[in-house]
Amino acid sequence: MSYKTLLVHIDDSLRSHARIALSLDLARRWDAHLIGLYVVSSDLFRPPFRRDDSAPFAQLVAQQAQRQQTAHDAFLAATERAGHRSAEWRAPRGPALEVATLHARHADLLILGQDDPQDAAAYVAPNFVGSLVLDAGRPALVIPHAGTVKSPGExxxxxxxxxxxxxxxxxxxxxxxxxxxxxxxxxxxxxxxxxxxxxxxxxxxxxxxxxxxxxxxxxxxxxxxxxxxxxxxxxxxxxxxxxxxxxxxxxxxxxxxxxxxxxxxxxxxxxxxxxxx
The missing domain is CATH 3.40.50.620 (HUPs)
Structure with missing residues (x-):
């Protein structure tokens, strides 16, 4: 028995790169396919945005698109550096928890990050990680938001x-x-x-x-x-x-x-x- 499909949650948070690195290490360990699932808050006026932000709506949309492109490029660059060819990027639209749950149900193991109240960019939805663990029907490896985490399991x-x-x-x-x-x-x-x-x-x-x-x-x-x-x-x-x-x-x-x-x-x-x- 091994994990053949891994899904790592990617967002704009400071710890997203650490999850990607860990997921690539695990993917190499089991020769598994890695899915990078980019899911962020579906509400432009949620963190990291503020309701008193004076920027026009179109500008906020453009900023979000730029964040997504940055995350996309970082994920592909990380997979290339790791020499892991069996990887794909997904950025589905729709309510964050619903789309994340749907995609999670088709993976053997989820790699998620602990909610970080000190990092506004880590916000996706209320109780996002816990709800995904309970609703996806798949095991989830949840990584702490603090400290340096090496590939676990020794x-x-x-x-x-x-x-x-x-x-x-x-x-x-x-x-x-x-x-x-x-x-x-x-x-x-x-x-x-x-x-x-x-x-x-x-x-x-x-x-x-x-x-x-x-x-x-x-x-x-x-x-x-x-x-x-x-x-x-x-x-x-x-x-x-x-x-x-x-x-x-x-x-x-x-x-x-x-x-x-x-x-x-x-x-x-x-x-x-x-x-x-």
């Missing part, structure tokens, strides 16, 4: 609570897990009196059947809002370069509601996180 931490989402994430991460030097499973410790074994034993055995020799440790309590910070501390202390976890969330009225750990990761991740829903 030391991997799995957050396991026995849920459908966690099972999906582990299965989706198999190409990375099989190539990793070290894999550890952080599991939720059962607190019921009749429980005779941690719920991570079964997943460790399943991974072993796929050639992944993983260690595991039991974490007290249940995964909840505070668990996100605990996982990030564990990842930092253990020098893990990738966290694998299920993504939790649902829609309530017109509002997207994320689970506590998912929300913490989307807001505060310090290492790349592979999420599946």
């Amino acid at each position: 030391n991997i931490l799995i957050a396991w609570d026995g849920s459908r989402e966690a099972a999906r994430a582990v299965a989706d991460a198999l190409p990375l897990l099989k190539a990793a030097r070290y894999v550890s499973v952080d599991i939720e410790r059962r607190t019921e009196p009749h429980a005779d074994a941690p719920i991570g034993i079964d997943v460790a055995a399943w991974l072993d059947m796929h050639g992944v020799n993983a260690s595991f440790s039991a974490a007290p309590g249940h995964f909840g809002a505070g668990t996100g910070s605990t996982l990030l501390n564990r990842a930092s202390d253990g020098h893990f370069d990738l966290l694998v976890m299920g993504a939790y969330g649902h829609s309530r009225a017109r509002e997207r509601v994320f689970g506590g750990v998912t929300r913490t990761m989307l807001e505060s991740m310090t290492v790349p996180v592979l999420m599946s829903h």
Whole structure:
């Protein structure tokens, strides 16, 4: 099993070039086709523009077209420098989240960037990354907006609570897990009196059947809002370069509601996180 089609989200943000570089490294690793999907805010009066901008509408459109051309040229130049020939550029029109979701559903792995509130050009739509993770039906590798991120996957931490989402994430991460030097499973410790074994034993055995020799440790309590910070501390202390976890969330009225750990990761991740829903 490997990823044959990768999709990297490209925008006008400062970190877009880092995502492209990382996605090219992964594409070379798996000899995969790389799609550069340019999707930015579909509202010209959203950031990085301002409603009091005195520029005429036609000038704003021209500026946006120039940004797109700059991103296009940078993507093609990066693929050429990397010597990766199986790559294509896409810049679909339409509502940002809808078109991104449609294109994401035809890729094996998405490479996305964590929302950066300090970079106006990183804004695409409300909860863009989280909503794409929940709606696309594809695993997403989300890259932190801070720090230098190298190609992840040497030391991997799995957050396991026995849920459908966690099972999906582990299965989706198999190409990375099989190539990793070290894999550890952080599991939720059962607190019921009749429980005779941690719920991570079964997943460790399943991974072993796929050639992944993983260690595991039991974490007290249940995964909840505070668990996100605990996982990030564990990842930092253990020098893990990738966290694998299920993504939790649902829609309530017109509002997207994320689970506590998912929300913490989307807001505060310090290492790349592979999420599946």
